[in-house]
Amino acid sequence: MTLALVFPGQGSQAVGMGRTLxxxxxxxxxxxEEVDEALxxxxxxxxxxGPEESLTLTENAQxxxxxxxxxxxxxxxxxxxxxxxxxxxxxxxxxxYSALCAAGAIGxxxxxxxxxxxxxxxxAAVPAGEGGMAAILGLDAASVAELxxxxxxxxxxxxxxxxxxxxxxxxxxxxAVARAVALAPEAGAKxxxxxxxxxxxxxxxxxPAAEKMAEALATATIRAPKVPVVxxxxxxxxxxxxxxxxxxxxxxxxxxxWRESMEYLAGTGVTDLVEIGSGKVLSGLARRIDKRLSAQxxxxxxxxxxxxxxxxxx
Numbered sequence: 001m002t003l004a005l006v007f008p009g010q011g012s013q014a015v016g017m018g019r020t021l022x023x024x025x026x027x028x029x030x031x032x033e034e035v036d037e038a039l040x041x042x043x044x045x046x047x048x049x050g051p052e053e054s055l056t057l058t059e060n061a062q063x064x065x066x067x068x069x070x071x072x073x074x075x076x077x078x079x080x081x082x083x084x085x086x087x088x089x090x091x092x093x094x095x096x097y098s099a100l101c102a103a104g105a106i107g108x109x110x111x112x113x114x115x116x117x118x119x120x121x122x123x124a125a126v127p128a129g130e131g132g133m134a135a136i137l138g139l140d141a142a143s144v145a146e147l148x149x150x151x152x153x154x155x156x157x158x159x160x161x162x163x164x165x166x167x168x169x170x171x172x173x174x175x176a177v178a179r180a181v182a183l184a185p186e187a188g189a190k191x192x193x194x195x196x197x198x199x200x201x202x203x204x205x206x207x208p209a210a211e212k213m214a215e216a217l218a219t220a221t222i223r224a225p226k227v228p229v230v231x232x233x234x235x236x237x238x239x240x241x242x243x244x245x246x247x248x249x250x251x252x253x254x255x256x257x258w259r260e261s262m263e264y265l266a267g268t269g270v271t272d273l274v275e276i277g278s279g280k281v282l283s284g285l286a287r288r289i290d291k292r293l294s295a296q297x298x299x300x301x302x303x304x305x306x307x308x309x310x311x312x313x314x
Contacts, residue, residue, distance in 0.1 A: 131200030
């Protein structure tokens with residue numbers, strides 16, 4: 001078995017996530033306590049108790065999802081499964097920070113502070129209502145790129161997330177996104193769905209946020225990871241701290257190339273993906289991207305124990 005660990009991005013959050021991990025493993029509880037201390041607030045209470053509308057805010061959801069992913073990783077380590085048992089790690093958007101943290105490249109406290117800043121900066125980059133995102137279903141990457149060119153009419157509009165399985169998210173000026181949604185059926189799309197997001201992530205409108213992240217990452221401590229990290233913006237791995245820093249800055253405005261990242265992993269011989277943290281979004285996408293990939297999600301204490309037991313018996 002050749003294994004990759006993958007870490008979820010925004011949209012996977014849910015009130016109560018990680019609770020069983022904190023209740024079962026002292027190592028997981030320590031992650032939530034460290035994040036609370038780093039941020040100077042009880043983010044763990046928001047994670048476990050809500051309210052949902054506060055947890056969903058970008059500046060809260062990003063460090064919260066990282067905390068849950070790292071709590072799950074610490075539970076795995078407590079059961080004897082180290083990150084070095086994986087051949088690669090990867091994370092979807094903010095999940096790349098979780099992947100880097102799991103691989104020892106960034107500390108938990110530093111990741112929490114960076115993600116809090118990243119969430120605030122991304123939210124503040126574009127005034128409310130001026131940007132938007134939409135999911136385009138049933139078109140390939142080239143067709144979506146062409147659709148964006150047709151609909152832009154001089155405004156910003158570009159592919160933001162190539163999630164695989166015929167799902168590509170576009171991002172840009174609100175009017176341009178609306179034009180693309182209207183044009184999508186004649187371009188051959190099965191559906192075009194405006195997304196209820198607070199800002200147009202992963203497009204050039206996020207440039208002010210990228211500048212803030214460049215400043216923060218310039219002074220952040222980043223070490224060589226224990227396993228290679230496949231990054232969103234290149235869909236290739238790196239273990240070089242300077243390159244990691246650069247790719248994290250580029251990620252703010254760049255496309256999340258998730259389909260290509262998973263195809264890269266499958267092409268290197270990876271057979272199994274384990275999604276570490278809240279939800280099952282990435283494991284659900286895996287087989288739709290490449291049928292060679294088998295995937296499962298580990299976000300609860302019960303799932304961690306079952307995985308480790310199965311791994312010992314294999």
